[in-house]
Amino acid sequence: MKKFLFLAFFAMTLSVCAQKTYLQCGQLIDVVKGKTYSQKTIVVHKNKIEAILDGLVSGGDLDSVIDLTQQVVMPGFIDLHVHIENESNPKTYMSRFTENEADVAFTATVYAKRTLMAGFTSVRDLGGSGVNIALRNAIAAGKVIGPRIFTAGKAIATTGGHADPTNGRSFDLMGDPGPREGVVNSAEEARKAVRQRYKDGADVIKITATGGVLSVAKNGQNPQFTMEELAAIVSTAKDYGMLTAAHAHGDEGMRRAIIAGITTIEHGTLMEASTMDLMVKHNTYLVPTISAGKAAAANAKIPGYFPDVIVEKALAIGPLSQSNFSKAYKKGVKIAFGTDSGVSPHGDNAKEFGYMVEAGMPVMEALFSATVTNADLLGYATELGQLKKGFIADIIAVNTHPEQDIRSLEAVVFVMKEGRVYKQDNLEVIQNY
Numbered sequence: 001m002k003k004f005l006f007l008a009f010f011a012m013t014l015s016v017c018a019q020k021t022y023l024q025c026g027q028l029i030d031v032v033k034g035k036t037y038s039q040k041t042i043v044v045h046k047n048k049i050e051a052i053l054d055g056l057v058s059g060g061d062l063d064s065v066i067d068l069t070q071q072v073v074m075p076g077f078i079d080l081h082v083h084i085e086n087e088s089n090p091k092t093y094m095s096r097f098t099e100n101e102a103d104v105a106f107t108a109t110v111y112a113k114r115t116l117m118a119g120f121t122s123v124r125d126l127g128g129s130g131v132n133i134a135l136r137n138a139i140a141a142g143k144v145i146g147p148r149i150f151t152a153g154k155a156i157a158t159t160g161g162h163a164d165p166t167n168g169r170s171f172d173l174m175g176d177p178g179p180r181e182g183v184v185n186s187a188e189e190a191r192k193a194v195r196q197r198y199k200d201g202a203d204v205i206k207i208t209a210t211g212g213v214l215s216v217a218k219n220g221q222n223p224q225f226t227m228e229e230l231a232a233i234v235s236t237a238k239d240y241g242m243l244t245a246a247h248a249h250g251d252e253g254m255r256r257a258i259i260a261g262i263t264t265i266e267h268g269t270l271m272e273a274s275t276m277d278l279m280v281k282h283n284t285y286l287v288p289t290i291s292a293g294k295a296a297a298a299n300a301k302i303p304g305y306f307p308d309v310i311v312e313k314a315l316a317i318g319p320l321s322q323s324n325f326s327k328a329y330k331k332g333v334k335i336a337f338g339t340d341s342g343v344s345p346h347g348d349n350a351k352e353f354g355y356m357v358e359a360g361m362p363v364m365e366a367l368f369s370a371t372v373t374n375a376d377l378l379g380y381a382t383e384l385g386q387l388k389k390g391f392i393a394d395i396i397a398v399n400t401h402p403e404q405d406i407r408s409l410e411a412v413v414f415v416m417k418e419g420r421v422y423k424q425d426n427l428e429v430i431q432n433y
Contacts, residue, residue: 001175002346005246006131007258007334008387009152010129011361012160019058019062019063019064020044020045020050020063020064021043021045021064021066021419022041022042022043022044022057022058022059022064022065022066023041023043023044023061023066023067023068023073023395024041024056024057024066024067024068024069024224024309025039025040025041025042025069025073025397026038026039026068026070026071026073027069027070027071027156028040028052028073028074028387029073029074029367029387029401030048030246030386031074031364031371031372031386031387032165032372032386034195034230034364034368035374036072036401036403039054039055039056040051040052040053040054040073041054041055041056041057041245042054042393042395043057043091044091044393044416044419045419046419047392047393047403047418047420048392048393048419049082049387049388049389049390049391049392049393049395050389051389052322052387052389053236056069057283057361063332066414066421066424068397068414071397071398071414072397072398072400072408073131073387073397073400073414074092074367074371074394074395074398075371075385075387075391075395076120076121076122076123076371076384076394076396076417077120077122077349077350077370077371078121078123078124078337078371078375079115079120079123079124079147079337079339079349079370079374079385080123080124080264080287080336080337080338080374080377080383081121081124081126081245081287081340081341082115082123082124082125082137082338082340082342082346083122083124083128083252083340083341083342084108084115084125084127084128084132084149085104085108085111085129085131085132085135085144086104086107086108086342087111087340087341087342087345087346088214088295088299088343088344089383090302090305091303092317093168093216093306097157097223099111101129101131102127104128104131105131105135105305106128106335108128108132108135108146109135109145109146109225110398111342111346111347112135112139112144112145112146112147113145113146114146114346115146115346115347115349116146116147116415117412117423117428118348118349119349119396119398119409119415120128120147120175120346120350121148121396121415121417121419122147122149122150122203122374122380122384122394123147123148123149124149124150124151124152124203124245124338124374124378125151125208126151126152126155126164126266127152127154127155127206128151128153128154129154130149130154130200132149132151132152132153133151133200133202134140134155134333135149136139136149136151138265140142145428148394148417150201150202150203150243150329150334151203152205152206152245153197153200153201153202153350154175154182154197154200154202155182155206155207156182156183156184156190156194156197156207156208156233157182157183157184157207157208157224158183158184158185158186158208158225159177159183160217161183161208161211161224162176162206162208162210162212162215162217162224163182163209163212163215163246163247164183164215164217165177165182165183165238167215167216168215168216168309170255173381174294178194179192179193180193180196181384182197186228186229187226187228187231187232188231188232189229190225190229190230190236191233193233194232194233194240195236196235196239196395197242198240198242201243202377203238204242204243204244205242205245205248205256205267206244206245206246207225207230207233207244207245207247207350208246208247208370209223209224209246209248209256209257209262210222210247210248210249210250210252210254211249211251211312212247212249212265213296213313213317213318214310214314215308215310216307216310218309219311220249220250220316220317221249221250221251221270221317222252222253222348223252223256224417225253225257225356227256227259227366228258229269229291229384230257230260231261232260233260234260234261236410238261238322239433242382243261243263243377243379244262244263244264244265245262245264245265245266245287246265246266247266247267248266248267249267250270251270251271251272251275253400253422254268254270254271254275255275255395258282258284259278260296262284263284263285263377264285264336264342265285265286265288265291266287266289266311266338266339267278267282267288267289267292268286268324268325268328269293269320269321269324269351270317271325274329276331276332276333277331278330279328279333280331280332280333281424281431283334284334284335285334285335285377286333286334286335286336286338286372287336287337288322288325288328288335288338288352288356289338289339289343289352290321290325290344290352290355290356291339291340291341291343291344291348291349291351291352291355292318292321292339292340292341292357293317293318293320293321293322294312294318294319294344295318295343295344295345296317296318297314297315297318298318299339300314300315300316301315304345317364322355323359325355325356325359326360329359329360329361330360331395334373335356335361335365335369335373336353336369336373336374337353337356337369337370337373339351339352341415348410350409350410350412351410353366353367353370353402353406354407354409354410355408357406363402363403363406364403366406370416371385371386373385386400388405392418393417393418393419394416394417395414395415395416396412396414396415397412397414398411398412398413399411399413399415411426411427414426
């Protein structure tokens with residue numbers, strides 16, 4: 001009897017291990033080659049792509065088949081600039097005084113799920129309270145539904161600069177935040193702040209190289225770090241194997257960050273032609289976040305949506321993001337896909353594709369930026385961003401080819417992350433978690 005039970009258990013174990021998923025694809029986009037193939041089958045085993053076969057293959061009796069024969073299949077998207085903890089609304093500037101950390105955390109789970117269901121299987125979170133680190137861990141552990149998160153934890157700023165968390169507060173609440181809180185005023189403090197982010201568990205380093213539109217401070221473009229501080233940040237981050245990103249609207253702060261060796265410039269709104277040339281020379285990537293510029297400008301026209309000090313900046317800077325992206329792209333600046341979702345609504349991330357295409361970037365290049373380029377920047381070039389044997393099974397599908405209608409990317413109907421289906425036939429898939 002014991003022998004029979006053992007053999008039955010052994011057979012059951014083998015059957016579970018052997019089970020594979022066959023995705024029968026009507027069309028499949030190869031983002032590397034920029035080509036589309038008809039009637040392919042992706043074989044997924046556990047969390048990896050085991051094979052891509054010609055034709056529509058069903059597998060064996062123990063395998064499952066997913067019919068995507070009417071869909072266009074491609075790799076899951078990667079958004080290199082989100083703020084998963086929050087979303088802009090008229091109460092944003094008051095809620096920081098009324099919400100507890102637990103409130104932020106529970107709300108962030110809603111935004112995370114919405115992002116994944118929109119087809120974004122990985123994101124880089126560029127600054128929050130630190131809840132983003134806990135959320136990353138919870139998603140990785142299978143406790144919460146959301147995209148794979150690479151996070152900066154708390155962004156690094158200078159006193160009074162964009163991302164100083166005490167801007168706009170009364171004097172008795174303002175205090176004097178330091179490196180632990182992500183505020184620095186010397187090269188030594190800058191190094192300490194990077195090391196603190198590492199200690200906190202951050203994956204990447206985000207700095208605010210210039211003023212910002214949505215901070216409660218009057219200047220949205222002035223340079224806010226010295227070259228010594230920037231050099232200390234970049235070199236320390238390199239020592240710890242961390243990618244660096246610099247929020248930057250104004251040209252001078254941008255130029256300093258590029259010379260210092262920052263990997264990505266976020267926004268780049270007021271970038272001059274000479275700085276575009278500098279980006280090309282230094283192999284620096286632009287993350288354009290056109291969605292954020294459009295959202296900020298639109299919301300600034302709503303009475304009472306923003307504090308008065310922000311309205312003028314949003315109206316002046318926001319509308320320039322798309323046109324300046326176009327100039328940078330045509331100059332040969334390397335482009336990485338990012339939206340700044342949180343400024344724009346979470347789940348609307350794919351609207352960025354349409355803005356990029358409107359500005360002159362071909363559809364296939366836009367897809368490449370949100371897959372291959374971003375996977376490479378994150379250090380996952382051999383695991384993410386492609387439908388290829390051995391890669392992680394992050395797979396999405398839409399009903400219409402994006403070269404026919406770029407807005408089809410805003411209506412993802414199938415989402416698989418790490419081999420698990422989260423959305424099918426445009427409906428959320430409910431499974432035991």
